Amino acid sequence: MIGLRHTRMLCDGLHSILLTALVSFVSTCHAQSAVEMQETGGEVHPPSITACVACHGALGEGTASGGPRLAGKDADYLARALTTFKTGTRANGVMQAVALDLSDSEIHELATFFSQQNPPLAAGAAAPSPDMVIAGRQLAELGAGPDVPACFSCHGAVGKGNGARFPAIAGEPAAFVVARLHEFQARAKKKSPAPGTMTAVAVMLNETQIEEAAAYLSITRP
The missing domain is CATH 1.10.760.10 (Cytochrome c-like domain)
Structure with missing residues (x-):
């Protein structure tokens, strides 16, 4: 049978271990968030955005070479487009390959993220007459x-x-x-x-x- 003194020592030890673990966890999360914010200009992006920026621009502004603008579009429209690419009812080889691996929650996150963006127009194209x-x-x-x-x-x-x-x-x-x-x-x-x-x-x-x-x-x- 463990005495009162030993019980208190055990509780104090567990408390110290838990506190250390909590501090370590919070510090790690804070460091990761800082890196994310540094890399994205202060904004935390959905995890699947790296598959989007090559064709659509960093904030969905589109590209002069023909990547469509996603920024500011209706979130339901964007989610529906990704879903139809995923199911194959809307044909596009590149988009179908990207959308196939997206979960429903990722589709929702991406659609919400791009719907809230308002970057400048895509740069690089010659000015029209x-x-x-x-x-x-x-x-x-x-x-x-x-x-x-x-x-x-x-x-x-x-x-x-x-x-x-x-x-x-x-x-x-x-x-x-x-x-x-x-x-x-x-x-x-x-x-x-x-x-x-x-x-x-x-x-x-x-x-x-x-x-x-x-x-x-x-x-x-x-």
Whole structure:
């Protein structure tokens, strides 16, 4: 049977061990947080962001080479996009490979993180001509006849997006807008598009209009 003195000594020893372990744990966490903040400019990023920044920029601003802008987009839209890439219902070889290994919680974290960012426009692209910007603005705000509605009629005022279905398009790099509209046009050649869809609109655009819309959106701050 252990005496009272020995019991107190044992409790004091355990308390000392636990206290030391706690201090060590807190110090380690603090050091890791400091490294994270130093590497990310004071912001703690989701663990899977390293798979995103190469194509989408450090804060999702997009890239001049055509990486789409993620920053500021609706979180539900981003989560839905990642989920459809993961399940294969939306085809893109690069994105499907990335999304396949993401858990539901990681998808949610990434979507929330990028939806809260507001970095400057992607740098590096040549400035578009004023004439193209003016023509692109007319397409975005007014459309071009009955078959080409204004971009902002679906994508929200000034292209800031409209819920989970219509993503923000303001600030998208011109190279991405051109490539995406070409993708819709290619899709229309394989299957007749449903009325009112982006595919149906894109097929009515000529190359000049595509480049004009891309020019205007690329310099429009979200």
